[in-house]
Amino acid sequence: MSKQTPQGGPAGEPEAGASRASSVLARLRANRSAGGANAGGSATTAQAPAGSRPAAAQSAAKDAPHPSGDNRFKLLDAAMKKHRFAADSLIEVLHTAQEVFGYLKPDLLLYIAHGLKLPPSRVYGVATFYHFFTFKPKGDHTCVICMGTACYVKGAEGVQAAIAGFAQHHPECGTISVETARCVGACGLAPVVVFDGEVVGNLTAELAIERMKGWTPNGSQ
Numbered sequence: 757m758s759k760q761t762p763q764g765g766p767a768g769e770p771e772a773g774a775s776r777a778s779s780v781l782a783r784l785r786a787n788r789s790a791g792g793a794n795a796g797g798s799a800t801t802a803q804a805p806a807g808s809r810p811a812a813a814q815s816a817a818k819d820a821p822h823p824s825g826d827n828r829f830k831l832l833d834a835a836m837k838k839h840r841f842a843a844d845s846l847i848e849v850l851h852t853a854q855e856v857f858g859y860l861k862p863d864l865l866l867y868i869a870h871g872l873k874l875p876p877s878r879v880y881g882v883a884t885f886y887h888f889f890t891f892k893p894k895g896d897h898t899c900v901i902c903m904g905t906a907c908y909v910k911g912a913e914g915v916q917a918a919i920a921g922f923a924q925h926h927p928e929c930g931t932i933s934v935e936t937a938r939c940v941g942a943c944g945l946a947p948v949v950v951f952d953g954e955v956v957g958n959l960t961a962e963l964a965i966e967r968m969k970g971w972t973p974n975g976s977q
């Protein structure tokens with residue numbers, strides 16, 4: 757069983773996470789207030805019923821960046837919406853969050869608690885109970901390679917091979933965690949890799965290697 761307690765929350769980035777969560781949640785609450793009583797609706801639901809909105813407005817809303825500035829949260833929203841924001845979808849939503857973000861940061865747990873209308877202690881409790889979930893990057897550096905359809909057809913496999921090869925032959929960078937995701941919400945930038953939490957798009961194998969060279973001790977090896 758996990759040694760972490762539900763009340764204590766997961767380790768890592770508590771202040772930064774809390775700050776970001778406050779910002780994101782404040783925006784969500786503002787959206788909810790504007791939308792009035794809309795129990796069970798999306799955290800980013802607009803005011804008017806979808807059917808009454810012009811197609812262009814719906815399309816613009818769909819393409820608009822997430823209020824947090826990180827479109828990976830849109831995938832999290834979609835996962836919660838798919839499960840109709842049901843409290844018993846918590847584990848599935850946590851799986852999505854870890855797949856998209858690489859690990860569960862405190863701000864993610866708060867975001868999910870808000871979205872599913874659950875006490876944060878419940879979300880922390882479930883997340884810490886299962887060993888599958890992790891609360892900090894698995895290596896000194898992380899690469900989450902998107903292997904979703906858009907990224908795959910634009911060469912994600914080649915980028916993945918380059919990243920894996922670099923990670924294998926450059927132990928001086930420390931441990932590099934290489935993971936894959938099905939989509940990280942930035943399909944327009946395909947192929948995409950999330951390096952240490954930063955979404956980087958339009959990658960080639962060469963650009964990925966250049967990026968990782970910055971992790972070597974002299975920064976250019």
Ligand code: FES
Pocket residue numbers: 902903904905906907908938939940941942943944946947948
């Ligand atoms: S398929 Fe890669 S970001 Fe969506």
